[in-house]
Amino acid sequence: MTDFVLFDEEFQQIKEVIGRLKADAQAKVVFIVDKNGQQIAAQGDLESLDTTSLASLTAGNVAATDGLAKLIGEKEFPVLFHEGEKDNVYIAIVDQRVILVIIFDERSSLGLVRLRVRKATQDLERVFVAIQRKVEEEKERRQEGIDSPFAEITDEDIDSLFRE
Amino acid sequence: MTFINYAAREINCKIVYYGPGLCGKTTNLQYIYDRTNPAAKGKLISLATETDRTLFFDFLPLDLGTVRGFKTRFHLYTVPGQVFYDASRKLILKGVDGVVFVADSQEARMDANAESLQNLEKNLRDHGFDLATIPYVLQLNKRDLPTAIPADEMYRQLNYKGEPTFEATAPTGIGVFDTLKAVAKQVLMELRKK
Numbered sequence: 001m002t003d004f005v006l007f008d009e010e011f012q013q014i015k016e017v018i019g020r021l022k023a024d025a026q027a028k029v030v031f032i033v034d035k036n037g038q039q040i041a042a043q044g045d046l047e048s049l050d051t052t053s054l055a056s057l058t059a060g061n062v063a064a065t066d067g068l069a070k071l072i073g074e075k076e077f078p079v080l081f082h083e084g085e086k087d088n089v090y091i092a093i094v095d096q097r098v099i100l101v102i103i104f105d106e107r108s109s110l111g112l113v114r115l116r117v118r119k120a121t122q123d124l125e126r127v128f129v130a131i132q133r134k135v136e137e138e139k140e141r142r143q144e145g146i147d148s149p150f151a152e153i154t155d156e157d158i159d160s161l162f163r164e
Numbered sequence: 165m166t167f168i169n170y171a172a173r174e175i176n177c178k179i180v181y182y183g184p185g186l187c188g189k190t191t192n193l194q195y196i197y198d199r200t201n202p203a204a205k206g207k208l209i210s211l212a213t214e215t216d217r218t219l220f221f222d223f224l225p226l227d228l229g230t231v232r233g234f235k236t237r238f239h240l241y242t243v244p245g246q247v248f249y250d251a252s253r254k255l256i257l258k259g260v261d262g263v264v265f266v267a268d269s270q271e272a273r274m275d276a277n278a279e280s281l282q283n284l285e286k287n288l289r290d291h292g293f294d295l296a297t298i299p300y301v302l303q304l305n306k307r308d309l310p311t312a313i314p315a316d317e318m319y320r321q322l323n324y325k326g327e328p329t330f331e332a333t334a335p336t337g338i339g340v341f342d343t344l345k346a347v348a349k350q351v352l353m354e355l356r357k358k
Contacts, residue, residue: 005169036165040167057223060221067252150356153356158352161228161231
């Protein structure tokens, strides 16, 4: 299975897209998680948020909902919405691979978020297609004998991680 | 599926603790959480029932340190062990990099161990993984119980491919970190091949 690789150029592009989405949708926080629960990028007021836990729970939530969709014969539920007393969470699947999460309060609205997400999703899809292309190019280069930076990891490197 | 983030210089890996109900998967994570420096760990999340049985998963993020200038982050997950939670259990294996199988040493649980191991093999296959090639460690847990059967007998029944095997008593931590180290090491070794 291919690893998911994120390069600096695309990371900046992703941050730019979700930063713009955060402003346009008047959201508190916008972040992107891969379907395995790894956080890719985040924008907004992150100080008070445990984004690692959020990423893992979001992915769990999406995975459970995906399972539910398949049980009733749907391909997926591309959008999930959780309404709270103060804060709401809007979750959208991008390119069937990554998850876009928007946290917003009464300063915004579901309609506005939905509208802005549609535009941002298209931009993000373009970036993820570019990442995929780059990963494949990288793989070809490796087959031509150019090694990955991890090819030289030694036993000593790994053992040193576990020293007290 | 390892997530390599060149922008943040991080490697993120996912390790799943698998095994039959009440074999001690959550106890492994709890011990690791209790004994890890606060700066190197995140919150331990348990999605459990009111009686503390795992309902969906436990999750513990760990920072192990730096390798070749990349921060190594491990996300540890447990699955719900009870047989009827199979749909949820399968979801947790998505994108896994390494698996720990926690076996219960009590004689009465040997059938449950074997059944769970078969279930692991099947669920991995459904995600496109092969237990024969994925980083994998076997832990023989509950060695302190009087009803524990001999370790070599367990190994004979549960050994899949000559994987590293550790005897453990998870509540007191015996074997817990050895198991984690062995699986983390295999996962990082895999990176070298890619």
